[in-house]
Amino acid sequence: MRTDPQAATDALFRILADPTRRRILDLLAERGPLNVSDLAAEFPDLVTSGISKHLMGLRAAGLVHANREGRQQIYALEVGAMRDTLTPWLKKYDRFWNQALERLRDLAENERRQK
Amino acid sequence: MRTDPQAATDALFRILADPTRRRILDLLAERGPLNVSDLAAEFPDLVTSGISKHLMGLRAAGLVHANREGRQQIYALEVGAMRDTLTPWLKKYDRFWNQALERLRDLAENERRQK
DNA sequence: AAAATATCTTACTGAACAGTAAAGTGTTAG
DNA sequence: CTAACACTTTACTGTTCAGTAAGATATTTT
Numbered sequence: 466m467r468t469d470p471q472a473a474t475d476a477l478f479r480i481l482a483d484p485t486r487r488r489i490l491d492l493l494a495e496r497g498p499l500n501v502s503d504l505a506a507e508f509p510d511l512v513t514s515g516i517s518k519h520l521m522g523l524r525a526a527g528l529v530h531a532n533r534e535g536r537q538q539i540y541a542l543e544v545g546a547m548r549d550t551l552t553p554w555l556k557k558y559d560r561f562w563n564q565a566l567e568r569l570r571d572l573a574e575n576e577r578r579q580k
Numbered sequence: 581m582r583t584d585p586q587a588a589t590d591a592l593f594r595i596l597a598d599p600t601r602r603r604i605l606d607l608l609a610e611r612g613p614l615n616v617s618d619l620a621a622e623f624p625d626l627v628t629s630g631i632s633k634h635l636m637g638l639r640a641a642g643l644v645h646a647n648r649e650g651r652q653q654i655y656a657l658e659v660g661a662m663r664d665t666l667t668p669w670l671k672k673y674d675r676f677w678n679q680a681l682e683r684l685r686d687l688a689e690n691e692r693r694q695k
Numbered sequence: 696a697a698a699a700t701a702t703c704t705t706a707c708t709g710a711a712c713a714g715t716a717a718a719g720t721g722t723t724a725g
Numbered sequence: 726c727t728a729a730c731a732c733t734t735t736a737c738t739g740t741t742c743a744g745t746a747a748g749a750t751a752t753t754t755t
Contacts, residue, residue, distance in 0.1 A: 475599050482597035483713075484590050494672050501732060515714050517733055536722045536731045544676040551670075557609050561659040598743075616702060630744050632703055651701045651752040 470553070477550045480526040485511065486519050490528060490542065498541035500534075585668070592665045595641040600626065601634050605643065605657065613656035615649075 480486060485508065492507055493499060505516045520540055523529045527546035531538045595601060600623065607622055608614060620631045635655055638644045642661035646653045 474602070478593070478597050478599075478602065482593050484593075485713085487589070487593065491672060494676060502730095511713095512715060513731085514716080514733070518713080521733080533721095538732065542673075542676055544673055547673070548677055555666075557606060558657075558659055558662070561609060561657055562663055600743085617700095626743095627745060628701085629703070629746080633743080636703080648752095653702065 470550070473546075473550045474554055476526055477547065480522055480528065483519070485516075486523055489516070489519060489523065493529065493540060493542040498532075498539045500537040500539055502537070504540065585665070588661075588665045589669055591641055592662065595637055595643065598634070600631075601638055604631070604634060604638065608644065608655060608657040613647075613654045615652040615654055617652070619655065 488507070489504060492504060501513065501517060501520065504520070505511070505513045508516060520529065520531070520538075524531065528543060529540050530543045531540050533539075603622070604619060607619060616628065616632060616635065619635070620626070620628045623631060635644065635646070635653075638655075639646065643658055644655050645658045646655050648654075
């Protein structure tokens with residue numbers, strides 16, 4: 466039962482849309498696995514339960530995973546899902562990644578369009 | 581006056597969060613420059629002014645540009661802004677792109693953490 | 696000049712969602 | 726055993742935002 470790639474893309478971009486969630490991913494990338502309190506300490510304007518909720522979202526999207534250690538939960542980055550979804554998505558645009566080629570293509574298209 | 585990279589990232593992910601806008605980008609990538617009516621025809625459930633509003637958003641984010649041609653506006657992909665913002669963002673995670681390396685790192689971190 | 700066409704703007708509405716407070720669960724320390 | 730700690734869940738609230746309808750603007754056709 467593998468999930469629809471369209472649905473996976475929707476879910477991924479939806480979860481990446483929030484700056485706090487992206488910052489959490491950044492922190493886990495920079496500093497390695499962290500518990501909730503350490504993460505929450507990086508967001509003085511937010512309450513801990515808010516961070517927890519974001520972590521639940523990231524977990525549901527498969528972007529992080531947690532290991533209980535005593536009374537703490539150690540969250541770590543899990544980039545597999547991101548890679549699997551983002552790679553094919555980016556591939557659709559890599560033909561355009563080179564701006565020069567894109568401009569040539571646009572010129573050709575406009576040419577053609579003018580009968 | 582170049583814009584804050586953090587703000588640029590926020591704006592990009594915000595704009596990419598909507599499935600309709602991503603689909604518009606896809607259509608422009610697959611079929612080349614298109615006018616508003618042709619794009620709108622791909623979204624039978626949406627009204628034309630809705631598509632126009634999405635196009636304004638994409639334009640403001642620098643992801644598309646338009647050339648007037650008579651009474652039509654020909655929209656085309658403009659991936660420069662996306663590349664400039666997405667490349668450094670992805671770079672933060674490419675160290676983790678390889679899942680095997682990630683697992684090793686996690687093991688090491690958990691080891692260290694257990695004093 | 697008026698009508699038709701193509702697109703954009705504005706004002707509105709409903710739904711999704713981030714953030715909070717408070718209560719709930721699980722684990723360890725006294 | 727119970728108090729403290731670490732985190733999660735639930736219910737609520739305000740804001741943001743996609744989608745719509747109606748009107749505005751610009752261009753072309755008749």
